Every structure is written in C-alpha cells, then in structure tokens.
Amino acid sequence: MNGLDELLDYDEVMATHDVVIGLEVHVELDTKSKMWCGCSTDFGAAPNSHTCPVCLGLPGSLPVVNRTAVESAIRIGLSLGCQIAEWCRFARKNYFYPDMTKNYQISQYDEPLCFDGEVVIVVDGQPQVIPIERVHMEEDAGKTSHVGGAGRIQGADYSLLDYNRAGVPLMEIVTKPVLGTGTKAPEVAREYMAFLRELMRALGVSQARMERGNMRCDANVSLMPKGSDELGTRTETKNINSLKSVEAALRYEICRQGAVLKRGGRVVQETRMWHEEGYTTAGRSKETAEDYRYFPEPDLVPVAPSREWVAQLRATLPEPPAERRIRLQAEWGFTDLEMRDVNGNEGAIDLIEQTVSAGAAAASARKWWLTELARRANEAGIGLDEVGISPAQVAALQSLVDDGTLTDNLARQVIDGVLAGEGEPADVVAARGLAVVSDEGALAQAVDAAIAANPAIAQKVRDGKVQAAGALIGAVMKAMKGRADAARVRELVLEKLS
Ligand code: ADP
Ligand code: MG
Ligand code: ZN
DSSP states (O other), X not given: OOSSSOOOOHHHHHHHEEEEEEEEEEEXXXXXXXXXXXXXXXXXXXXXXXXXXXXXTOTTOOOOOOHHHHHHHHHHHHHTTOEEOSSBOOEEEEOOOTTOTXXXXXXXXXXXXXXXXXXXXXXXXXXXXXXXXXXXXXXXXXXXXXXXGGGSSTTOSEEEEEGGGTTOEEEEEEEOOBOOOTTOHHHHHHHHHHHHHHHHXXXXXXXXXXXXXXXXXXXXXXEEETTOOSOOOXXXXXXXXXXXXXXXXXXXXXXXXXXXXXXXXXOOOEEEEEETXXXXXXXXXXXXXXXXXXXXXXXXXXXXXOHHHHHHHXXXXXXXXXXXXXXXXXXXXXXXXHHHHHHHSTTHHHHHHHHHHTTXXXXXXXXXXXXXXXXXXXXXXOOGGGSSOOHHHHHHHHHHHHXXXXXXXXXXXXXXXXXXXXXXXXXXXXXXXXXXOOOHHHHHHHHHHHHHHOHHHHHHHHTTOGGGHHHHHHHHHHHXXXXXXXXXXXXXXXXXXX
C-alpha cells in the first residue's frame, strides 16, 4: 500500500461488479540470432557486444526476417488454437525512446500472423475459457540503466544503453476480453501465465524466465456493474514480471477501481506501473494507435506461410503440458496431492520422467527429486535441474538402494560424492566404502560390542522395555558408520536379548 489510493474491500467489489481482464504477454524467443540480423541473442554478454548496423538502426541497413522466429510464432499460434494468416505484413510503430535505435519498432498491427484462438485452462478445478485475439511478431528494445538517483531516471546522473537486447525476437500474445471469471480474475490471470510459461518451454521456443524478463505481462482490467454487458473503462498495468505480481496487481486494481466507482468517480483509462511493495501508480496516459502512426513496414516482404509449411509445423507440436501431466500422473499412480508437489516444483516432472525412463520406480524418482535434491536446490538457490546430478545417476543410485547395497542414508552420502565430482554413484560407493555391511558375522560382532558397552540398557531390553533397544541400534549404526541396515540390526539386537 502506498497510502494514496483508496481501496474497496475485494469481496465488496465482487458483490456488485463483474471483472473483465485482458492480458498482453510478451515472450522473448530463444532463437540463436536476432529478429532481423545475425547478432547473437545470448543473455549476459558485455554491453553492446552483440550489435551490428541493423540492430543499431544505422541508416541504410536493412532487416531480414528470422525464419526460426516465424516458425516459433506459428507453433505458438497453433498451440493456442489460432488461425494462421495466409499473408501478413510487418508494421512500423513509431515512437522515440533511447532504447529504440530506429525510432520505430517493427511490429505487426492490423495483420497479425496468428489470430482468433482459444485455450481452456483449469483454475481451482474449474475450466476457464481464454479467448486469444492474436499472436504477433515484433522486436525487443535495448536496455537502459540509470546511474545515480537510486537507479530511477529522476535524479540520475546519466544513463547507459545496452543494445544487446535490441532486436531480440519478441512475441506478443494478446487475449480478447476474458469474461466469466467470477470472483477469480486475479487467479485466472496467474494460471494463464503459468500455462503460457509451461507451453513456451514445452514448445522449446523460450525459456520464459519471468525473472529475466523473457516473459512479461501487461494486465488490463475493468469493472462493470453485475448484469451489464457493456465493458467498463480499463487500466493497463505494464511489465509485470512474476506470476505472483500478476495476481497481486490485478487484485489491487480491482479494489482501487471499485473504490473509484463507489464514490461515483470514473476510472481513467491509463497505463499504470506495478511496484513490488504491492501497489500501482499512474504512468503515462494511454497512447492511442494514432499516436504511433502505424504503417506497413516497407523494408520487409510480407510473410505468407504456405499451408504445407503450417501443416508441417503443426506436426511438430508437443503433447499439451496439461494433458501430459494427467497422463503421467496416471502412469505413475500418484495421488492428486503427490502430483501437486510434482507440479509445484519447477522442472520436477521432466526430471522424474527421465529418471523413470532410466529404470527407477516412479515413487523412488519422486522421492529423490522432491526431498533430498529439492532441499539441496533450495539451499543453493538454484533450479532442480541445476543440482548437478542427472536423472540417470538418480536411477543408478536408487538401484543400489533396491539391491541392498545402500540405505537411503548412505545414498545421501553418495549424492554428496556425485555432486563433488567423484563420478558415478557406483564409483562413489567404491571409493568411499559406503556399501552396506551385509556380512552377518561383522554385524553380530558389532551388536555384541554394543551390548557389552551398555549393560544397563541391555538389561532394560531383557526386562521387556523394547524401546530401549533404540539406543543399542544407534550405537551399532554409529560403530558401522551408518553402513548397516538398521532393520536388520534391530532384529539382531532383539534376538540376542530375548
Ligand atoms: P493496447 O495496445 O491499447 O494495449 P491491445 O488491443 O493491444 O491494446 O490490448 C488490450 C488488451 O486489453 C487486450 O487483451 C484486450 O482484450 C483487453 N481489453 C480491451 N478492453 C478491455 C476492457 N474494457 N476491460 C478489460 N480488458 C480489456
Ligand atoms: Mg498493448
Ligand atoms: Zn545486429
């Protein structure tokens, strides 16, 4: 809360108004080269090292369309149930900003490549239709950093520009107004973003990492009195870059607009900025299309994908992620709760699938990835797929547990070894001498020693206090450095003291 906006209670808004949302999502494609030139799109390179006359907008340079970007756009469009234009053009969107080298962005306007789609997502168990207006191609802008003045333009001493991102292929996916979300518009928006992120990754067209700005959302929202069929005035909160913030920003705008309407005011159509502290502020008042003086881009030929090409691309579409989740849950025999943990852990479903393909039982694969390895990933602040152990190694580890070579405890030490670069699980077991001692003679000796060293406890067990055996089992396990099967040790202790 910034303390300036009056907010109406969310439920109170819901009691009198219907919410309409519209989401404009930008996705940076993972192509090797940029949209109109051969420069690399790699993230994190030295500033301005990935630039050329085209992406610097130098006079006389000419753009050429990146074929892979067009393919990705078509595949995205097909996945969203869109029509693919037989013929379409790029358009110039004219505006000045220092991160826009040409003083116009090449985008698409009234002739998008993909249009009129629809997807159904599930929110809290309920299906929700998301109608898609269009998917169009454009280019990203450069990156401005303000130096001094706490990084804001106001008060900055000077600003730096990095054009490495200028010209990176950008897809804009725009929904039609989304109706029928009941009281759940913010959750629907969040789920839709999660759906898109998963889809982009499944298609392999973008890493869709919101924290890196690979995927970002402008969230439009308006209120209309219940029963009305005339859309209210919307605001557009720009450049939201996390799922949580999409939900929070919409909730905030709904409560803010609700308060404006309740006191008889009118919502101003404007862009707003989201602040991670939890509120929006007014940005510039909204440009209209006329302000941009759109016109067809004369430097590029129209894009006219043949129907054969579109059919070929359709054949490359992956199983839709939601269907895949349902299929794998059934194959793995996971309960809804177990599957929810899998879905809630980024990348877990792929890792578990690969671990199962490498021979592990689904339950074991799930156990390793969601407990021990998830914990390590969390502690290191990295992704599950970055922990440093492969699905094949996890499967190998589990097979050593299954054949009795390792206990789960010893397996954890083997993981330490694998992560330390000591080789495959079997190598670590050999080098560190971690295998379970199954030699009954050695076990019996250790049990005898523990009993001899703890006569009082042994006597308690003899007297029928079976719980006291725990201390003896612990002593044996300690003496064997964990390399014993605790259940077998327990049997031996109780046998000897009965
Ligand atoms: P702009 O370029 O002005 O942002 P777009 O057409 O690109 O306009 O996107 C507007 C977005 O807002 C779309 O997702 C559209 O469905 C949505 N939208 C339009 N009117 C409303 C409204 N009254 N309330 C909520 N969303 C709306
Ligand atoms: Mg827009
Ligand atoms: Zn370039």
